[in-house]
Amino acid sequence: MISFVMFDYTRLFPVTLNANWLTEPHLPLSPELKSWLYDGGSLTARLKEHCHQFEVIVLGQSEQLCSAQEACSHIKEGESVIVREVLLLCDGKPQVFARSLMPLSTLTGDEACLAGLGNMPLGQAIFNSPHLQRGEFSVAKFSSQSNVAQLAEQLELTPQHELWGRRSIFFLHDKPLAVAEVFLPQALAYQAMEASA
């Protein structure tokens, strides 16, 4: 695994995510992986429970037009969004790659500050809001040819198995914000899988 002190991870941005997102409930996955994929709480908070030092590394953030691939019923193709890509690390080990789409029309009022999170975890900013709701999860498998698997290789995290991720839409004061998270190799989410391998 690389040393993040010297690595210019900003050159990785944008990683992007092209996925076949599935909503079917009965996928043949380990109970541990399912518990991470479908956990409705803050992923930041859950990761913090498992490590001494939690860190967000921002790969990049930019204003883009939502692509057809990422558009959904709440965020339309061509809509202006802020794209934010981060790595979440526990004790220096990358656990999650996350890509969020924040429509400019969402970044108003109490939510305007989300455009300037920096290294603050998005979850830390939104899970305290009484005006937060979350839609259903969809999940996807990422092959060794996927952009996120190539990201893992660049981070010298050798995939031992396929990578899994989840996507959901948050609503803050009824305004949408899409968050996709992929568990990187050696993530805690796979530990039961690796132990039984």
Ligand SMILES: C=C(O[C@@H]1C=C(C(=O)O)C=C[C@H]1O)C(=O)O
């Ligand atoms: C939504 C959450 O925030 C996490 C942190 C993110 C960020 O800082 O960009 C993005 C997605 C999540 O993995 C969460 O903690 O559940």
